Amino acid sequence: MNRRSSLFTFSLARCWGVVLKEFLQLKRDRLTFAMVIGIPVMMLILFGYAINMDPKHLKTMMIDADRSEFSRSFIMAMHNTAYFDFVGELNNEAEGEAALARGDVQFVVNIPSDFSRRLVRGERPVVLVIADATDPAAASNAIGAVTRLAESVAWKDLGGPLARLNGSPPLFDVQVHRRYNPEGITQYNIVPGLMGVILIMTMVMITGLAMTRERERGTMENLLATPVRPLEMLTGKIVPYIFIGLIQATIILLAAISLFNVPFVGGILELYVVLLIYIAAALTVGITISSLARNQLQGVQMTFFFFLPNVLLSGFMFPFYGMPKWAQVIAHVLPMTYFNRLVRGIMLKGNSWLDLWPNVWPLMLFTVILMGVALKFYRRTLD
């Protein structure tokens, strides 16, 4: 019997001993337990309610040099889109630029003095909308709305001889098709994705500290002196958290359906199988971090180092295909990328196993490779 062969020996009894120990310790660790339940609730409220990818009631000021019926009805129409809240009037464009620079407003609407005169002559006057595009996502829908106004505003003010101007063909036609989420409700997209974020954060963090905690409390020396083998140890540390992960996922799922009315068109079995694989992947990341980190602080640092690219590049935060190629390449080694597609595919599109498979096997491969890395770096001695 040498070291290499014993690396993969596995005794279910010994592993179960570790599982029971972890469960007991978890039961006594109130703070971790509270975190496990608290984080999903907190994140759901923050992301679900506070973060809005389609913000409305954006502060707007106007420069109305025309002061005609036409300009007033245009302003009213903008107000009615609900994207714009008019908070005041400005005298000239310089004031408008200053207000934007200070961040007092997000939009400045500039209606030229000859607006109504040129409108009556049929010269298609121009209304200038200056937007603060620091956050392009925040403004894009509002901009879309105002450009469409030109066509949709009913020029009820145009009566008598001016009626001929009514119904003239618009210069352009914008047509947007939004599949799966026709109303563009942010939560439909955010909440299933949140499942991935919450699971990866708590699972990686908890197991990331699992081994380092033993090391810091001095109990590692004792564990190493027992016959428990690396694979038994790592598996025993992972198993209890699979249950925790499934509990978290269920909380999120219930909230998604009851609080945010996210549709669930796919199969519940598919979802839970995918969850199981994803949780296992996240836990192996944690246990690998645990094998590498020398202390708990390093464990936390490594967790965030892994967590951030997952959140940013997986398609949860930003549209996946809007990212540059290199970012997509990186994203393809991150488990959350696949889970994002899977969970959205199941909940929103009702994907079948065949549709899911291309995103399932990379997760499995990821888990196996990471477990190998964890085993390789598992320190069997105190050296």
Place this chain on the structure above:
Amino acid sequence: MKFAIDVRGLNKYFGKKKVVDDLSLQVRPGEIFGFLGPNGSGKTTSIRLMCGLLTPDSGSGTCLGYDIIAESDAIKRNVGYMTQRFSFWEDLSIRENLDFIARVYQMPDRKASVENALNNLGLKARANQLAGTLSGGWKQRLALAACMLHRPALLLLDEPTAGVDPSARRDFWEELHRLAAQGISVLVSTHYMDEAERCHKLAYISHGALLAQGTAQEIVAAQQLFTWAIKGKMTDESLTQLSDVLASKPGVLQTAAFGNALHVTGRDPLMLEKTLRETVAGLPHEMVRTETSLEDVFIHLMRTPKETREPLQEQPRKVGQ
């Protein structure tokens, strides 16, 4: 199996620092082997090398007949190791800790063994108390119960009685002798002289190197030291003064106060006696020739600077590095 522990030429570096220097020692089955040495002398590291928790940089050896490098898994199954620092789970109860140990050692009669251990060590009433809430003495008891739970053939105990009261220590040593009588070998590190004298054999280690090995008598004899005790009505003050005066006199290696007596030790008996007679003359003290105690020897070994140490008589080894 001739030896429970048989290691030869073990070396271990931590970075550039040599922590264990060419260590060789043999422990026979059923022997209680005392491991002595000042703090930081490499006792813990040596014990960890023997049970496979650390890999030696060079050297070889066996523990219960298993190779310490290649067969550490087999060693772990058959050795009970008690760490210097309490290393059980403070958020588990006594029973849960023992149960975990019984599971990972795959004991066939797990429940009975745990109950048995609880009874034997008088932990029954506290079985459901969390280990973290136990006092030092009870933690030691738990640790000992846990490391003996799987009935190991060899116990490696790293300062098991540090901070334990005398009566608990006495119980503990009686238990060790009972186990030894059953054929279990024990390697125990300690700082207490009374415990050292209870061991069948001793080894003294300093700066990672073995300076003396053998029975207590052999170790005392090997150092060839001569000791006089100066007695008489002495206040602490006069004792200290006398000690200071003698320290620099010819023939005196060391002085050590033992209650109302001052032990003066030297290597040359004639010169030592002459010096003492001259010093004591005119003082209301009497001087008595006395046996050099183990403690005198250890104090001597501890004070001997690394460079001037003499090689071990029975095992010639090179001195210095």
